[in-house]
Amino acid sequence: MKALPAPLRLFGLAALALLGFFLPRLLGGSSHVYDTFGMIATFSAMSYGLDIILSDLGEISLAHTAFFATGAYAAAILSVNDGQGAWVAMAGAVLAALALALVLGMITLRTREFAFSLVTYAAAVVCMNVAANWDFLGGSDGIVGIPPLTLSIGPASFSASQPPQFWPFAYLLLLLTLYVVHRFRRSRLGQAALMVHMNPRLASMCGLAGNQVRLLVFLVSAPISALAGWLYAFQRAYVGTDLFDTYFLVLMLTGVILAGRRLLLGPLLGTALLVGQKSFFSLGAYGDKLILGTVLVGILCFCPKGLANLWRRRSHAAVEK
Amino acid sequence: MNVAQQLVNGIIIGHAYALVAVGWTLLLGAARLVNFGHGQIYMVSAFIAWWVMSTTGLPYALAVPLAILASAALGAIMQRLFLRLTLSQDLVNLMIATLGFGQILEGAAGLAFGPKPETFTSPLQAIIFTLGPVWFTAQDTLTVGATILVFLGLYLVLDRTRFGAAVRMVAEDPPLVALYGIQISHVYISIFAFEGAAVAFAAVLIAPRTPILTSMGFEQVVMTFVVVVLGGIGSVGGSYIAGLLLGLFTTFFSALVSPAYTTASIFALLIAFMVLRPGKLAASGNFAR
Amino acid sequence: MSARLQVRNLRVAYDRNLAVSIEHLTVEPGTLAAVIGANGAGKSTLINAIANWSRAAPRLSGEILIDDRAVAGKPADLLARRGVVLVPEGRGVFMGLTVEENLRAGLSAVNAGGKTYSLADIYTLFPRLRERGTTPGGSLSGGERQMLAIGRALRMAPRLLLLDEPSIGLAPRLVSLLLETIRALVDGGLTVFLVEQNVHAAMAVADSLYLLERGRVVASGSVAAMRDDPRIIEAYLGARDG
Numbered sequence: 133m134k135a136l137p138a139p140l141r142l143f144g145l146a147a148l149a150l151l152g153f154f155l156p157r158l159l160g161g162s163s164h165v166y167d168t169f170g171m172i173a174t175f176s177a178m179s180y181g182l183d184i185i186l187s188d189l190g191e192i193s194l195a196h197t198a199f200f201a202t203g204a205y206a207a208a209i210l211s212v213n214d215g216q217g218a219w220v221a222m223a224g225a226v227l228a229a230l231a232l233a234l235v236l237g238m239i240t241l242r243t244r245e246f247a248f249s250l251v252t253y254a255a256a257v258v259c260m261n262v263a264a265n266w267d268f269l270g271g272s273d274g275i276v277g278i279p280p281l282t283l284s285i286g287p288a289s290f291s292a293s294q295p296p297q298f299w300p301f302a303y304l305l306l307l308l309t310l311y312v313v314h315r316f317r318r319s320r321l322g323q324a325a326l327m328v329h330m331n332p333r334l335a336s337m338c339g340l341a342g343n344q345v346r347l348l349v350f351l352v353s354a355p356i357s358a359l360a361g362w363l364y365a366f367q368r369a370y371v372g373t374d375l376f377d378t379y380f381l382v383l384m385l386t387g388v389i390l391a392g393r394r395l396l397l398g399p400l401l402g403t404a405l406l407v408g409q410k411s412f413f414s415l416g417a418y419g420d421k422l423i424l425g426t427v428l429v430g431i432l433c434f435c436p437k438g439l440a441n442l443w444r445r446r447s448h449a450a451v452e453k
Numbered sequence: 454m455n456v457a458q459q460l461v462n463g464i465i466i467g468h469a470y471a472l473v474a475v476g477w478t479l480l481l482g483a484a485r486l487v488n489f490g491h492g493q494i495y496m497v498s499a500f501i502a503w504w505v506m507s508t509t510g511l512p513y514a515l516a517v518p519l520a521i522l523a524s525a526a527l528g529a530i531m532q533r534l535f536l537r538l539t540l541s542q543d544l545v546n547l548m549i550a551t552l553g554f555g556q557i558l559e560g561a562a563g564l565a566f567g568p569k570p571e572t573f574t575s576p577l578q579a580i581i582f583t584l585g586p587v588w589f590t591a592q593d594t595l596t597v598g599a600t601i602l603v604f605l606g607l608y609l610v611l612d613r614t615r616f617g618a619a620v621r622m623v624a625e626d627p628p629l630v631a632l633y634g635i636q637i638s639h640v641y642i643s644i645f646a647f648e649g650a651a652v653a654f655a656a657v658l659i660a661p662r663t664p665i666l667t668s669m670g671f672e673q674v675v676m677t678f679v680v681v682v683l684g685g686i687g688s689v690g691g692s693y694i695a696g697l698l699l700g701l702f703t704t705f706f707s708a709l710v711s712p713a714y715t716t717a718s719i720f721a722l723l724i725a726f727m728v729l730r731p732g733k734l735a736a737s738g739n740f741a742r
Numbered sequence: 743m744s745a746r747l748q749v750r751n752l753r754v755a756y757d758r759n760l761a762v763s764i765e766h767l768t769v770e771p772g773t774l775a776a777v778i779g780a781n782g783a784g785k786s787t788l789i790n791a792i793a794n795w796s797r798a799a800p801r802l803s804g805e806i807l808i809d810d811r812a813v814a815g816k817p818a819d820l821l822a823r824r825g826v827v828l829v830p831e832g833r834g835v836f837m838g839l840t841v842e843e844n845l846r847a848g849l850s851a852v853n854a855g856g857k858t859y860s861l862a863d864i865y866t867l868f869p870r871l872r873e874r875g876t877t878p879g880g881s882l883s884g885g886e887r888q889m890l891a892i893g894r895a896l897r898m899a900p901r902l903l904l905l906d907e908p909s910i911g912l913a914p915r916l917v918s919l920l921l922e923t924i925r926a927l928v929d930g931g932l933t934v935f936l937v938e939q940n941v942h943a944a945m946a947v948a949d950s951l952y953l954l955e956r957g958r959v960v961a962s963g964s965v966a967a968m969r970d971d972p973r974i975i976e977a978y979l980g981a982r983d984g
Contacts, residue, residue, distance in 0.1 A: 191545075192545055194552075254679070255720070257720075261713070378556065378671055382553060382556045422560030425553045425558075425560055428552070428556065429550055432550040433534055433537065433550065634898060636817075
């Protein structure tokens with residue numbers, strides 16, 4: 133593909149972003165459609181947190197449900213218990229996730245592969261246990277009565293209590309996340325992460341401290357999932373231990389893998405397919421779990437590089453013929 | 454606090470932990486494979502046994518081998534599906550795939566058995582032995598005895614048999630195994646069948662202690678992981694001892710401190726271990742008997 | 743009588759780099775054929791390809807016939823059970839298994855096709871191994887390890903024994919001892935295809951010789967004929983003889 137000149141590309145991107153924004157209206161604009169799109173935006177933002185660990189660092193973090201939940205819980209506590217606004221809740225979500233990521237990152241610094249995954253998995257289970265038993269976090273009842281999302285910028289104030297009003301916030305968060313991930317991949321940290329992943333020996337010869345890179349990537353990734361959690365708390369007006377459900381974990385993993393790793397729009401497309409199925413063709417909670425698991429296993433067994441690769445292979449084959 | 458009774462409880466729970474973990478010991482030690490569907494196989498096994506008993510009226514003693522067979526088949530099918538990932542040592546994808554498989558099992562079990570907790574009982578629970586200040590059930594005795602037998606059996610199989618040698622060979626150098634005329638996929642599938650059978654055996658012995666739920670698989674993996682790591686990855690004897698000590702630890706922790714934070718305390722123990730002996734986890738996949 | 747091994751138009755490539763391209767190569771039953779050549783000439787790639795075994799993932803094409811039956815593409819473990827037994831270069835035994843376990847671990851089909859060697863036969867051949875029976879492979883010396891690797895291969899009733907640089911890293915005295923033992927086995931009816939960097943040692947025991955350069959056979963024939971081949975003299979024997 134030829135690279136377009138920069139202003140033209142910028143214009144194209146802006147048009148695409150604008151089209152994305154009006155997509156739910158083009159698809160009928162019902163409350164259900166807006167709700168689905170809000171979910172897609174929120175959950176794909178959540179998936180991007182995991183994406184940079186999985187695709188760039190090459191490790192599987194199973195603690196990202198905990199980061200997601202941390203963001204949601206922080207938002208709930210600050211807005212319900214302390215009566216703070218959404219901005220403060222947002223800062224709280226990011227700080228809480230950073231703190232948790234720092235602790236977890238230090239613990240898992242020297243673990244790799246299955247050890248890393250297992251420790252992060254165990255951490256998520258422990259976080260769920262703590263949330264279910266600690267009254268400060270609402271215990272097993274969770275925290276209810278989160279007020280509608282209201283963000284004020286100077287004199288202007290934007291509020292959302294219905295799905296159509298919520299969509300712009302979710303969409304903005306998604307765009308912001310896309311921008312951050314894009315910048316991350318071009319940053320020195322992103323390049324270093326890839327090098328540490330692909331060729332650790334070369335990386336250390338180039339003077340990259342592998343552990344430091346891993347920790348930093350972890351610290352970048354956690355707030356992304358936490359921000360999605362922050363938004364999700366307002367979207368649902370309730371947080372509880374179900375946020376730690378493996379369903380979210382498998383949703384994130386499948387979202388990242390379904391379309392293909394290290395594709396900027398991959399997790400968005402993957403999540404859109406999965407959430408779309410759940411929203412429009414649901415087979416009930418258990419049926420959806422079954423589908424999700426089957427999609428994940430199917431992709432990994434038959435097309436581990438994702439659907440995009442299948443597409444690419446086919447077009448290659450066509451060219452060769 | 455009745456210390457003697459807590460001690461007995463700890464020993465029983467400890468054997469239960471060890472038995473749940475024994476399949477993983479082989480899995481991780483022999484093949485550097487992990488199975489995040491472990492907890493879901495535990496759940497499915499308990500439900501299969503319960504379902505057999507409640508729909509056909511077959512006795513517990515017959516439901517047990519049926520559940521074990523079914524889960525061994527489940528383990529074998531799982532590995533057969535993932536064979537390509539295993540053979541190419543694509544451990545990252547393999548891990549995610551086992552997680553997805555667990556999700557399939559949980560969804561399917563939910564569809565088949567519903568969201569309600571069910572009571573799965575063993576007739577041996579009603580037989581109670583009293584020894585001075587302590588009491589325990591025949592089911593507890595069976596659990597402890599069976600665990601010891603399974604561990605001894607595994608040790609002997611690994612040490613004395615051709616199959617055990619093949620497992621150790623796969624652990625050491627998978628490509629070289631083919632030159633000995635051994636089909637490595639058979640070894641992998643057998644290891645997974647054992648993992649399924651072992652966790653099923655654990656489930657049918659242990660699950661009757663509490664009501665069973667299709668969502669109960671989630672936490673099972675954590676204890677297994679801690680047992681396997683503290684025991685020294687791949688060490689059969691080590692896993693047994695680690696399970697036993699963890700059982701005593703959790704029993705006294707929940708009696709003296711708080712039952713709610715048992716899992717958290719186990720995790721703290723794991724972290725302490727990792728900080729004190731970081732090499733143990735960083736060096737992956739060494740098989741020691 | 744048909745050839746034990748025939749190779750036709752064999753090509754082996756790593757990624758897109760062609761490593762080996764062999765037009766024609768045969769080994770007669772009951773003989774010892776040796777492949778010689780410099781480092782990186784493709785000797786190991788060739789012998790591994792015959793056993794369809796590799797630690798990398800090369801792409802193979804061409805024909806390989808064992809006793810006139812096409813075997814190209816058959817999995818390595820099946821070939822091993824059918825008597826095409828490879829002793830790879832370097833790590834050829836399991837360090838975690840004892841000597842006796844290594845000797846018992848191999849699996850061969852009833853119709854593997856070669857002479858069956860019992861445990862006692864192996865111990866007679868390599869008395870040193872008997873003394874080390876319960877020692878783990880990891881504690882053996884280099885020479886003992888090589889004996890064990892060959893011993894376990896013999897236990898699998900090979901109709902064709904493929905040896906990849908058995909002399910590597912061994913003291914000269916051990917090299918000649920090992921190769922003389924192999925020669926004695928060939929005189930007893932075994933068919934051996936040997937890759938060897940030590941040209942003198944190979945010529946002392948082999949019946950026929952293939953000289954490999956950059957993945958191609960540049961000279962071949964009986965040892966007697968090859969001894970006078972100017973290419974061999976120039977490249978390998980010249981320094982000592984001239």
